[in-house]
Amino acid sequence: MAESWVNYAERIGSDLHLELSGPGSRRAALIRALRDAVRGGRLAPGTRLPPYRSLAADLGVARNTVADAYAELVAEGWLTARQGSGTRVAERARPPHSAVPPKAPAPPAPSARADAPHRSRPARHDLRQGTPDASSFPRSAWLASYRRALQQAPNEVFGPGDPAGRPELRAALAAYLARARGVRTEPDRIVVCSGFAHALRLLFGGRSGQILRSPLAVEAYGLPFHRQLLAAEGVRTVPLPLDEHGARVDRLSRERAVLLTPAHQFPTGGPLHAERRAAVVDRARAHGAVVLEDDYDGEFRYDRKPVGALQSLDPEQVVLIGSVSKSLSPAVRLGWMVLPERYVGDVLAAKGEREAWASVLDQLALADLIVSGSYDRHVRRMRQRYRDRRDRLVAALAERAPHVQVSGVAAGLHAVLRLPPGTERSALGAAALHGVALDGLADFRHPDTDMPAHDGLVVGYATPPEHAYGAALEALCGALASSGTRGS
Ligand SMILES: Cc1ncc(COP(=O)(O)O)c(C=O)c1O
Structure with missing residues (x-):
């Protein structure tokens, strides 16, 4: 077994760790190790591989072994080789005739969001409270x-x-x-x-x-x-x-x-x-x-x-x-x-x-x-942006879902839409059907409290990127207009 960190930082600025183990020749072991590294996502598409000579020297194998292994993986579609740009991981590295598409990186499990009570399905419109507009990071x-x-x-x-x-x-x-x-x-x-x-x-x-x-x-x-x-x-x-x-x-x-x-x-x-x-x-x-x-x-x-x-x-x-x-x-x-x-x-x-x-x-x-002063400038810019979003939310709801009472909007990155008693679950269901992810007020309630429960939705209007906010708002209004949230 040969194990090595191949430091080729001077050339491409990264390290490559490969472990040559298992049955068969060194060539077969190298092919397996490289394939696994690509398949497992350790070598991202576009990554440039070390030149034959340096990888061979580091692994203690013949230069031809590396050249053969690269050639095999190029033929399989995992790597590409182009004059002048060396050997790289193919942009959509997968075996040419594989019936199994490569796994897309799984989105973080909803429960992994520290600040979100729970989430069940991926949604097109993210109005969950908890985060600022990530696309606006300065x-x-x-x-x-x-x-x-x-x-x-x-x-x-x-x-x-x-x-x-x-x-x-x-x-x-x-x-x-x-x-x-x-x-x-x-x-x-x-x-x-x-x-x-x-x-x-x-x-x-x-x-x-x-x-x-x-x-x-x-x-x-x-x-x-x-x-x-x-x-x-x-x-x-x-x-x-x-x-x-x-x-x-x-x-x-x-x-x-x-x-x-x-x-x-x-x-x-x-x-x-x-x-x-x-x-x-x-x-x-x-x-x-x-x-x-x-x-x-x-x-x-x-x-x-x-x-x-x-x-x-x-x-x-x-x-x-x-x-x-x-x-x-x-x-x-x-x-x-x-x-x-x-x-x-x-x-x-x-x-x-x-x-x-x-x-x-x-x-x-x-x-x-x-x-x-950059922090203040950023906060002021975002304050204006969120205020505009808040205003659009309030105006849209007044027009499209006037039965919903908006509260908690003088500050912050989220609003609470108060709903008639007993309608929170159906509103959440309608939102999910319209592709909108958000939280219900019940998610935030302390299990031991004896105060009366309030039905409501918590809308994180800061969360989507600017270009997606209009569509998210539209979907939310559609959900509220269609759901049975008018109460009895
Ligand atoms: C109520 C509340 N407190 C505090 C925080 C900040 O938590 P942290 O600083 O751990 O990210 C959040 C989330 O941003 C929050 O919603």
């Missing part, structure tokens, strides 16, 4: 920031990272959050993490023991993924009912921590009433408790006055948690915790001695994006 600005960050980075950046996060990012965040969200903090109270979910894990499942303990009060409607994550850490969540002023914080009993979405209740959409904001912070102060503020889409506010961070009422009673998952992309995996002083040491201990979650280079790029 690629050029991110690249420019990354380049600048790399050029300016001192060498120590390429050593193990500080678990608190890069000082450049913490300074940029302190200034940005103060400016844009009214947060009161200093860089040394900020700990960088990989997003909201990571922050929950650090607080409730830290390796040095839990920082916060079960039970945790949560809003009766919220993201099931977060409840599941907490349950996996052994945390019992106790639902607080919601009304038109937000969470009933007067129902808190002995819980030492409460998780809220004060700026924009997720998913129902309203802000927490000013009196309740003050009341929950007062209570935390009086009982030595803590409020966890999920500031997941605080930047996206349309009609009403901006709602600043609850944290500003008392930075010693509130942990503010934010991330770039809505403002940039959930793929970036960067977030922050703004902590009361008493938790900073424990959270750092929970992170461990070295940064193990958030790429230090990404942190520097984000710091540059913020300091250079």
Whole structure:
């Protein structure tokens, strides 16, 4: 058996790992290994293969063995050989007469979407809440920031990272959050993490023991993924009912921590009433408790006055948690915790001695994006775009499905369409028939809540790319117009 990493980076910029094993000649083993690598997707269409000589030298086989193997795979249709461009994996590599078409890469299983309750079939129109328009990621600005960050980075950046996060990012965040969200903090109270979910894990499942303990009060409607994550850490969540002023914080009993979405209740959409904001912070102060503020889409506010961070009422009673998952992309995996002083040491201990979650280079790029003003420019552009989409949604529904009441649209990336009691399932069914993927409100309801259930649809109007939004809206209106959602 011969095994090798063939480093031909100077020529084509990638490594190729091949294992020659199994029965038969070296030629047969090489053909099998290459075929498997193409079939399994390890060698993507268009990939240039190493020249005969270097692959032969590396594998310890004769040059002709490699040439023969390539020729065989060209004949089978797996590879192409062209004068001047070498041997490459065929664009649609498959055996010429194979009855079995190559497997397309499977789309991620719906249940794998951390933020989606469930999904059953692929849909043409994606109106699931949870993600910003992925086609609008500010690629050029991110690249420019990354380049600048790399050029300016001192060498120590390429050593193990500080678990608190890069000082450049913490300074940029302190200034940005103060400016844009009214947060009161200093860089040394900020700990960088990989997003909201990571922050929950650090607080409730830290390796040095839990920082916060079960039970945790949560809003009766919220993201099931977060409840599941907490349950996996052994945390019992106790639902607080919601009304038109937000969470009933007067129902808190002995819980030492409460998780809220004060700026924009997720998913129902309203802000927490000013009196309740003050009341929950007062209570935390009086009982030595803590409020966890999920500031997941605080930047996206349309009609009403901006709602600043609850944290500003008392930075010693509130942990503010934010991330770039809505403002940039959930793929970036960067977030922050703004902590009361008493938790900073424990959270750092929970992170461990070295940064193990958030790429230090990404942190520097984000710091540059913020300091250079590109982050603000992107958020402002997206705010305008989402506001336009929101307006189109409201106008289209008023015309095509006037029986549906739209709520929660003053902010955020999603709207809630309130439906007459008992009609949510049929509306979801109609949406599926029209090729529309979205969530029903029931998916977000805490299983232990005793508050009355509301029927509704959660529409992620930010999700589709711009060019697809009109068709998605049309399909949604068609579904609602045709479904039995008019009630009785
Ligand atoms: C309610 C809520 N909180 C927080 C987040 C952010 O989670 P994360 O930072 O882990 O991507 C999301 C999803 O974007 C969300 O819907």
